[in-house]
Amino acid sequence: SAVISQKPSRDICQRGTSLTIQCQVDSQVTMMFWYRQQPGQSLTLIATANQGSEATYESGFVIDKFPISRPNLTFSTLTVSNMSPEDSSIYLCSVGPDSYTEAFFGQGTRLTVV
């Protein structure tokens, strides 16, 4: 199984600012995924991050708001830009599933925007 580390684990941010969340995986993976989990809700996929190419965003999510970097096969970042209170959520990084592995998640970043 993959071990996924996310930083920070939580943060309280002022509206209008940006926060960058880091995700480190203990093995090389082709695809990494970023999810949002709003309070009391299920997980919603934000985007898929491939190394060496632009991230692919799901409907309702745009690159200007959630820029993603994927500099190598073990690391990715998600930035939440120009934050508003509606961005208060848990943001989760995951890997898989693919033909060989299951899907594993980091512990999440709990973001509160005030």
Add this chain to the structure above:
Amino acid sequence: GENVEQHPSTLSVQEGDSAVIKCTYSDSASNYFPWYKQELGKGPQLIIDIRSNVGEKKDQRIAVTLNKTAKHFSLHITETQPEDSAVYFCAATVKAAGNKLTFGGGTRVLVKP
């Protein structure tokens, strides 16, 4: 795209009783169905999964059943314990590179001692 519905949204059981959570999916091509447990302040943890070529899978007190014809799958927890209290999510996908998980809405399980 895939749509996954999960019931019930909340479930309260007495310690020692069984808990059952049911999910239905829409895409007949889906072939991989994981279940996740999420405790407060933590990320989802994979607890069991099943592939479409298997009808049932068991791991100690946890089992999952799949009915491909009806497009539904269920999680069964026997002899529930207080530490089973958490939110449980089902998901579905076609298990191949580039395919994304679609999650159900979640079930909050409370095991009363």
